[in-house]
Amino acid sequence: MTIEQISKLLSSRRKQLQMEQKDMYMRxxxxxxxxxxxxxxxxxxxxxxxxxxxxxxMELTIAPKESNIKQPKLEAASSDASVESLEDDSDDLxxxxxxxxxx
Numbered sequence: 001m002t003i004e005q006i007s008k009l010l011s012s013r014r015k016q017l018q019m020e021q022k023d024m025y026m027r028x029x030x031x032x033x034x035x036x037x038x039x040x041x042x043x044x045x046x047x048x049x050x051x052x053x054x055x056x057x058m059e060l061t062i063a064p065k066e067s068n069i070k071q072p073k074l075e076a077a078s079s080d081a082s083v084e085s086l087e088d089d090s091d092d093l094x095x096x097x098x099x100x101x102x103x
Contacts, residue, residue, distance in 0.1 A: 006049070007041045013056045014039075028055035 014021070021039065022032040028051050038044055038052060053060055 003043060004041045007039050010052060010056065011039045013058060017056065024052070024055055028052065030055075 014024070019027075020032075021035050024030045024035040025032065030051070035052070038048070044052075050060060
């Protein structure tokens, strides 16, 4: 997403909320001139963007660009296999609990 696209999105959201640029002062303490520069596509700090998003009741989401990457599937184990994997090995107990287990 580009700065220009973000600016258009912010402008559209403000209009959707039936707000004027000067109304942002009441919402987030930002003067109309400063907010106007943001909607015009001026570069801004991340902290400023977060402040504007909050004033427009929006939030920032960050996601990878690669939408075609498949997430690994978790396969359900059969009930017999899961019971076997939960059984304790006596030699492991000695490692974790040392001599206390041998009493």
